[in-house]
Amino acid sequence: MRFPSSETGRASVSSQGGRFTRFTRRRAFKALSVAVTAIIFIVVLPRIANYRDVRSALTDFQPAWIAPLLVIGAANLVAPAASQVAALPGLRLRRAAIADWTTSALTNVVPGGSALSIGLTAAMYRSWGHPPQAIGQSIILTGIWDVIIKLAMPSAALVFLATTAPLSGGLVQAAIVGAVLLIAAVLLLLLVAGSPAVAASLSRPIRRIVSQARIEEWRQATLRLLSQRWRQLTFWTLAGHLNLAAMLWICVRGAGVASTELSGAAILAAFAFGRLVTAIPITPGGLGVMELGLVGALMSGTAASIEPAIVAAVLLFRFLSFAVPIPLGLAGWLWWMNSEGRSS
Numbered sequence: 079m080r081f082p083s084s085e086t087g088r089a090s091v092s093s094q095g096g097r098f099t100r101f102t103r104r105r106a107f108k109a110l111s112v113a114v115t116a117i118i119f120i121v122v123l124p125r126i127a128n129y130r131d132v133r134s135a136l137t138d139f140q141p142a143w144i145a146p147l148l149v150i151g152a153a154n155l156v157a158p159a160a161s162q163v164a165a166l167p168g169l170r171l172r173r174a175a176i177a178d179w180t181t182s183a184l185t186n187v188v189p190g191g192s193a194l195s196i197g198l199t200a201a202m203y204r205s206w207g208h209p210p211q212a213i214g215q216s217i218i219l220t221g222i223w224d225v226i227i228k229l230a231m232p233s234a235a236l237v238f239l240a241t242t243a244p245l246s247g248g249l250v251q252a253a254i255v256g257a258v259l260l261i262a263a264v265l266l267l268l269l270v271a272g273s274p275a276v277a278a279s280l281s282r283p284i285r286r287i288v289s290q291a292r293i294e295e296w297r298q299a300t301l302r303l304l305s306q307r308w309r310q311l312t313f314w315t316l317a318g319h320l321n322l323a324a325m326l327w328i329c330v331r332g333a334g335v336a337s338t339e340l341s342g343a344a345i346l347a348a349f350a351f352g353r354l355v356t357a358i359p360i361t362p363g364g365l366g367v368m369e370l371g372l373v374g375a376l377m378s379g380t381a382a383s384i385e386p387a388i389v390a391a392v393l394l395f396r397f398l399s400f401a402v403p404i405p406l407g408l409a410g411w412l413w414w415m416n417s418e419g420r421s422s
Contacts, residue, residue, distance in 0.1 A: 104190075111189040111361045118366035123389060126373060131386035135333050136394060143332030150325045151398045155179070155406070157318035161223070164310035165303075166208060166216035176410040177202045183407020186363035186400055202414055215300045219307075223315040231319060231350035238343045323349045326395045330376070333391040335384050340376065348375030363400050369393065 123129075159174035166174075180202070181195035188194060196217060203213045304311075327345045331337075352372040356364030372392045377385060 108189045115361050115366040118370050122370060123373065126377070127386040127389040132390045132393065135387045135390035138334065139332045139390075139394075140334065143328055147325070147328045147332060147398075150321060150328060151402070153321050154318075154325060154399060155403070157314065157321050158182075161220050161311060161314040161318060162216060164307050164314050165219045166203065166212060167303075167307075168208065169203070169206075169216075173202075173206055176414065179403050179406040180410040180414065181407070182363075182403040183405075183411070186365070186404055189362050190359065191362055192359055205414070211299060215303055219300070219304060219311060220315070223311050227315050227319050228353050232347070232354055235343070235347035235350040238346060319353075322399060325398060326372070326391070329391040329395040329398075330388070333387040333394070335387050335391065339384055340380055340388075344378075345376065348372055348378075351375045365400065368400075369396055372396075 156171070156175055159171055159178045162174040162178065163169050163171050177199055181199050184195045184198060185191040199217060200210075200213050203216075204210065323346055326349050327342060330340060330345055349372070352368055352375060355371040356368050361367055369392055372395070373389055376388045376392070380388070
């Protein structure tokens with residue numbers, strides 16, 4: 079009869095300890111996410127504006143802005159899919175939209191769902207016959223372009239705002255952070271694109287499962303795709319962000335906040351700041367964090383009398399951009415799980 083060695087026992091204990099630690103961290107992250115969201119909606123936002131006043135502002139939403147809001151809301155459901163079509167040759171807009179709704183719902187519901195949504199996107203694209211290399215290229219390129227636009231918007235908004243009103247310290251700091259990160263991201267992208275040695279160095283962690291020749295082949299293929307599609311990718315990624323900014327602008331105006339009380343430049347700057355503060359995914363889809371960031375940025379230097387209207391506008395904006403894709407995503411997932419959805 080053979081007994082396990084002490085080394086085997088220690089390895090087993092170490093493995094179990096590692097799994098327990100990862101499980102504990104996931105549970106702690108979920109608890110933190112729920113706590114942050116609850117504190118923002120139950121404690122912080124009601125101190126800024128009474129929810130009864132917010133409901134009144136929503137009830138009194140100006141009818142003239144309803145039709146434009148519906149149009150922009152519908153465009154918001156398609157614009158992100160258009161950038162995916164630009165990055166993945168052969169992908170149909172309908173399929174791209176279904177994949178975007180499904181993965182957005184996952185991101186908005188599950189803590190840390192952003193990473194899971196990447197895997198789900200790849201699985202959906204593969205089921206529709208797209209090769210793995212092309213899928214990887216599209217996911218990486220759309221992700222990079224989205225981050226570049228997100229980092230560039232605070233600086234662009236700050237320049238626009240500087241022509242209309244005094245600048246607040248918070249927005250200036252956000253623009254500086256965004257500009258520094260943008261420069262770093264662009265420099266890194268240029269180094270990877272122009273230097274096989276840099277690409278090889280950054281790919282060292284995956285060298286055990288992918289050969290260097292394969293990595294270089296993939297890099298060259300990605301650069302060829304980018305040279306052919308960068309205009310479409312840039313246009314549709316920027317259009318998606320500007321469409322969201324327009325939706326926030328319509329929500330603010332429809333809630334009764336006039337341009338004399340809050341300029342369009344200030345709304346754009348607040349939108350850019352709000353997007354930047356959600357770069358670290360503390361809560362699913364930035365729930366709570368995004369609302370608080372937008373409310374704080376929009377209220378900077380404004381009168382207290384319009385605070386309920388601002389909170390109402392932000393909550394309506396987040397309902398359309400955050401909540402609406404969830405049932406659409408569920409329907410898209412059910413359709414894709416059906417064999418007809420996978421093959422049609």
